[in-house]
Amino acid sequence: MKRIVYREWRLAPARYWGILGVLALMVGAGLLAFAYMEHEGHWVTGMNNAVVWGTPHVFAVFLIIASSGALNIASIGSVFRKPIYKPLGRLSGLLAMALLAGGLMVLVLDLGRPERLVVALTTYNFKSIFAWNIFLYTGFMAIVIAYLWSMADRKGDPFIRPVGIFALVWRLALTTGTGSIFGFLVARQAYDAAILGPMFVAMSFAYGLALFVLVLMFGFAEDRRPIGARMLRRLKNLLAVFVLAVLYFTLVYHLTSAYGAKDQGFEGWLLFGGGVYTFLFWVGWILLGSLVPLGILYHPVRGAEAPWVAAACVLVILGGLAALAVVIIASQAYPLQLFPGKTILESGFLDGVGGQPAPYHPTLPELLLGFGGVGLALLITAVGVRVLQFLPESLADEVLPIDEETIEQPVAKAA
Amino acid sequence: MSEQRAEIDRERRRLLGAAAGAGAALAAPAVVVRALETTPRDNPADGRVRWGLAIDTAKCAAGCTACVDACAHENGLDLQRPPEGATPADWAAQRAVWVRKVRLRDDQTGRETNLPLMCQHCEHPPCVDVCPTGASFKRADGIVMVDRHTCIGCRYCMMACPYKARSFIHEALSDQLSHVPRGKGCVESCNLCVHRRDFGIPSTACAEACAETGHGAILFGDLADPDSAISRFLASEPTRQIREDLALNTGVRYAGV
Amino acid sequence: MVNAVSTTRTLAVALLWMLAVLAVAPSASARNYVVPGSEAAGLGACVEPTELMRRQHMEFIKHQRDRTVHSGIRTSKYSLAGCVECHIGHDVRGQAVPINRADQFCGACHAYAAVDLNCFDCHAAVPRGPMAGPMAEAARRAVGEAHHGQGAGQP
Numbered sequence: 029m030k031r032i033v034y035r036e037w038r039l040a041p042a043r044y045w046g047i048l049g050v051l052a053l054m055v056g057a058g059l060l061a062f063a064y065m066e067h068e069g070h071w072v073t074g075m076n077n078a079v080v081w082g083t084p085h086v087f088a089v090f091l092i093i094a095s096s097g098a099l100n101i102a103s104i105g106s107v108f109r110k111p112i113y114k115p116l117g118r119l120s121g122l123l124a125m126a127l128l129a130g131g132l133m134v135l136v137l138d139l140g141r142p143e144r145l146v147v148a149l150t151t152y153n154f155k156s157i158f159a160w161n162i163f164l165y166t167g168f169m170a171i172v173i174a175y176l177w178s179m180a181d182r183k184g185d186p187f188i189r190p191v192g193i194f195a196l197v198w199r200l201a202l203t204t205g206t207g208s209i210f211g212f213l214v215a216r217q218a219y220d221a222a223i224l225g226p227m228f229v230a231m232s233f234a235y236g237l238a239l240f241v242l243v244l245m246f247g248f249a250e251d252r253r254p255i256g257a258r259m260l261r262r263l264k265n266l267l268a269v270f271v272l273a274v275l276y277f278t279l280v281y282h283l284t285s286a287y288g289a290k291d292q293g294f295e296g297w298l299l300f301g302g303g304v305y306t307f308l309f310w311v312g313w314i315l316l317g318s319l320v321p322l323g324i325l326y327h328p329v330r331g332a333e334a335p336w337v338a339a340a341c342v343l344v345i346l347g348g349l350a351a352l353a354v355v356i357i358a359s360q361a362y363p364l365q366l367f368p369g370k371t372i373l374e375s376g377f378l379d380g381v382g383g384q385p386a387p388y389h390p391t392l393p394e395l396l397l398g399f400g401g402v403g404l405a406l407l408i409t410a411v412g413v414r415v416l417q418f419l420p421e422s423l424a425d426e427v428l429p430i431d432e433e434t435i436e437q438p439v440a441k442a443a
Numbered sequence: 444m445s446e447q448r449a450e451i452d453r454e455r456r457r458l459l460g461a462a463a464g465a466g467a468a469l470a471a472p473a474v475v476v477r478a479l480e481t482t483p484r485d486n487p488a489d490g491r492v493r494w495g496l497a498i499d500t501a502k503c504a505a506g507c508t509a510c511v512d513a514c515a516h517e518n519g520l521d522l523q524r525p526p527e528g529a530t531p532a533d534w535a536a537q538r539a540v541w542v543r544k545v546r547l548r549d550d551q552t553g554r555e556t557n558l559p560l561m562c563q564h565c566e567h568p569p570c571v572d573v574c575p576t577g578a579s580f581k582r583a584d585g586i587v588m589v590d591r592h593t594c595i596g597c598r599y600c601m602m603a604c605p606y607k608a609r610s611f612i613h614e615a616l617s618d619q620l621s622h623v624p625r626g627k628g629c630v631e632s633c634n635l636c637v638h639r640r641d642f643g644i645p646s647t648a649c650a651e652a653c654a655e656t657g658h659g660a661i662l663f664g665d666l667a668d669p670d671s672a673i674s675r676f677l678a679s680e681p682t683r684q685i686r687e688d689l690a691l692n693t694g695v696r697y698a699g700v
Numbered sequence: 701m702v703n704a705v706s707t708t709r710t711l712a713v714a715l716l717w718m719l720a721v722l723a724v725a726p727s728a729s730a731r732n733y734v735v736p737g738s739e740a741a742g743l744g745a746c747v748e749p750t751e752l753m754r755r756q757h758m759e760f761i762k763h764q765r766d767r768t769v770h771s772g773i774r775t776s777k778y779s780l781a782g783c784v785e786c787h788i789g790h791d792v793r794g795q796a797v798p799i800n801r802a803d804q805f806c807g808a809c810h811a812y813a814a815v816d817l818n819c820f821d822c823h824a825a826v827p828r829g830p831m832a833g834p835m836a837e838a839a840r841r842a843v844g845e846a847h848h849g850q851g852a853g854q855p
Contacts (some may be wrong), residue, residue, distance in 0.1 A: 068526070068614070068615075069526070069612070069613050069614040069615055069627045069628065070537075070611065070613040070614075070628075071526050071529050071533065071534075071537050071613035071614045074533075075613075076533070076536035076537045076613070077536060077537060077538075077539075077540070077601070077607070077609075077610050077611060078536060078607065080598040080601040080602060080611060081598060081602065139595050139596045139597055139628070140594070140595065140596015140597070140598070140611060140612070140627070140628030140629055140630070141594065141595050141596045141628040141629065142595075142596075144593075144594075144595045144596075145595070147576055147593050147595055148575060148576055148595050148597075151576045151577055151593055152575070152576070152577070153571075153572075153574050153575060153576060153577035155571075155572045155573075156572065156573050156574055156575045156599070157573065158573060158574075158575035158597065158599050159575040159576075162575065209599070212573075213569070213573075213602055213603050214569065214605070214689055215569060215603060215604060215605030215686070215689070216602070360602070364605060364606070364607055366545075366560075366605070366606065366685055366686065367547055367685070367700070369549065369550050369551065370547040370548060370549050370550060370556075371547065371548050371550055372545060372546070372547055373546045373547065373548050373555070374544070374545065374546040375543060375544070375545045375546070376508070376511060376540060376543030376544050376545070377540040377543035377560075377607070378535075378536055378607070379543070379545055379560075379607070386536070387532065387536055481831075481834040481838075483774035483775045483834070483835075483838035484772050484773055484774050484775070485773060485774070485775035486773070487767075487771035487772065487773060488771055488772040519828075519829065580770065582770065582771075582772065583771070584772075588769075590766075590769045590770065591822055592765060592766075592769065615821075616822075617798075617825070618824075618828070619822065619823065619824045619828070620824060620828050620829030620831070620832075621781050621784070621823075621824040621827055621828050621829050621831055621832035621835055622781075622829055622830075622831030622832070622835060623829070624822040624823040624824070625822055626821040626822030626823075627821060628821075629822065637772065638831055640772065641772045641773075641774045642774065642831065642834055642835075642838075
C-alpha cells in the first residue's frame, strides 16, 4: 500500500469551464424561477392550499438527506475504522456540504417571504421540529468544515475520529429530524409515524451514496484517474445494503398503516387507486428505484462493471425523487380524514368530495428551482475539487489501504 | 340571500357613519367620543376569557352560505380576484377561504349533515407547535392566529392543521381592508373576527349572519363564562369536537355530528 | 485594547450619523413631504416631535404592532391605521391615493431614502372598510390623552 496522494481536478480549461457553464446555467435558471415565483406569488406554481409543499420540497428534502448520506463514506473510514474508505473522506465531506447548500437554497427560495430569512434565523419556537432543523443544518455545515480540516491538515490527525463521531451523531439527528418534520404530524393519515425518522436515515444513506458514487465516477473518468475493482465492489455492495434498508423500512411503514382500519383508506388509495401516485410508488420507488438497482448490483457480472453500477446509482436517485414525491406530495393529496365513517358530498374548499384527492400539477418554475439546487450542489463540488486537493490521484487496487483495521494490524503501523 | 347582504351593509353603514362622524368632528373634538360606537381595547387580551363557537348542525341549512359570505365580506376576502392567467380550477385551490360549508353523509345510515368548518381554535393547536418562528400563536383569550410580521411563509402550519383551516396567499394583494391586513406569501385563517373582539363589537360576522337568516346555527361566546349563552348551550346539548381523538380541546364544538 | 476598539467604533458610528444628518437635514427642510390637503398638513407635529418621527417612526410602529397583534391593544398613538388616516392624500375627485405611491407621504420619502417599504404589502394603503375610522380615532384619542399627560397607550 502506498501513501494516498490527493490532487486538484486537472481537466483541460475548455472542458472544465464548459462543465461549470452548464452548472451555472442550471443555477441561473433556478434563480430566475425563484425571481418569477417571488414576484408573482405562488399562484404560478402548482402548489395550493391543500398540497402546500410540492416539487421544490421534493428536491430540497432529497438534497438535504442526500447531504447527510454523502458523509457516510467519511464516517465509515474514520469512525468505523475501514481504512479503504479513507481516501474518499475529503470528497465525501465536500459533497455533503455542497448538497446541503443546494437543498437549503431550494427550501429558502420557496418560502412565501424569503426576504425574512433573518426572522427565521433570529426568532425561534423551540417546540417546532423545523426550528431544531435550522440548528441541525447550520451546525452540520460547521461540523463538516471542521471534519474536512481535520482530514486535510496534518495537525488535524488526532481530531479526525472525535470530529467524525460527532459528525456521525449530528447527521443521524439531522436526518431523523428531517423525517420527523413529517413523522410528527398527527393530523395526516400518511404521517403520524415515528418510523419516518429512521426511514429517512436509511434513505439518506442510499441516495447520498448513489450521488457520491456518480460524482466520484464522473470526476475520475474526466481526469482519467483509475477506480479499482476492490473499491467498486465495496461501494456497490454498500449501496445495495442501503437500498435494502430503505425497502425494509418502506415495508414496515406500509404494513403498520395497512393493519389498522383507520389508515386502510389511505393505503388502499396509495397502493392501488392513486393514479400517478400509485405509479410513482410502484414503478418509481419500488421497481426502478429499488428492485432493478438491486438486480444490477447483485448481478455476478454486471455488478462489477462500472457503467452498470453507475446506471444503478442513477436509478436509485430517480427512485429516491419518486419516493419523496410520494412521501411529501401524495400524503397531502390524500384528503384529511375529518369525519371517519362519513363521505363528504359537498365542500367549499377541497375537502376530498367523494374521496377525491387534492389537485396538484407541478409547473416549470418549481422544477427549475429544484434543478437549480442540484446545480448549485454540483457547482460547489466542481469548484472545490478544482481548487483544493479533494480527489485522490488513484483508487487502483494496489494503492488502496487495507479494507479492515484489525487489532493485530492497526492502521498507524500500516501507514 | 340579498336580504342578508343588505342587513350586513346596514351594519357597515352604521359603522361608516360613525367613522364619518368622527372625521367631521375633527374641528370639534368634544363630539368625537359620543359619536363612536366602538371601544378599543386598552389592556391586554384577557386570559380568563376563551372565545369559541358552538354549531348546531341540525339548524344548519343545506345550500345556505350566509356565514361564508359574511366572513368574506367582513374580512375583505370577497375582494380577492384571480390573478391574470390563473385557471378557475387553480384559483379554486389557491384562493383564501376562512370558513367553508361541508355536506356529509354517514356511510352506514345515510344521514346527511351540513356544517360550517373553520379554524377550530384549539387549546393545544398543532399549527402553533410546529411554527418555526412563533408567528402562529394563541392569544390569551384563546384565538389562534398568525402574526404576519414574523410569518416566513413556510406553510408548515398548513401541513400540521388537522382541519385544513389555513390559507396561503398565493398572489399579490392591494385592496385589503384597514382592519384585516393580509398579503402575499403569508398564511392566514379565521381569527374569530379579532377586530370585533378588540373594538367591543359583539359576535362574529358568521354567527351574526346565521342569526339574521333565522337559522341561528352558530353561537359565539365565552366558553370560560358558565353563564354565557354558548356555555349554557354546551352544558345542555351533547356536542363533540371534530377529530376528538387528537385531544386538542377545540374552541369550536358541534352538535349533531 | 477592547476600549480602544469600542471607542473607535463609537466615533465611527457618530461620524456616520453626523454625515447622515447633514445629508438629510437640508433636503428635509427644503422639501416638505407632508401631502397638501391631508389632515396632517394642518397640524404642527405628528404624535411625536417631527425630528423624532423622521428617525424613529419605524421603531414606534414596530413595538406597537407586537402589542396590537399579540395582546390586542388598539389604543396606541403609534397605530399604522392612524398614520394612514392622517397622512392620506386625495386626488382631484376626492379619492384617497395609496399612501405608498411614489408621490405620497410614505412612498415619496422611502423612495428618496431608498428604503424598502413593505408595510403595505399587507396593510391597507388607504383607509378602507368600516373599521378604518374607529381604528384611526383610537389613535387620535391616544394622542389627545397623551397630550393631557395621561400616558394613554401604555398598559
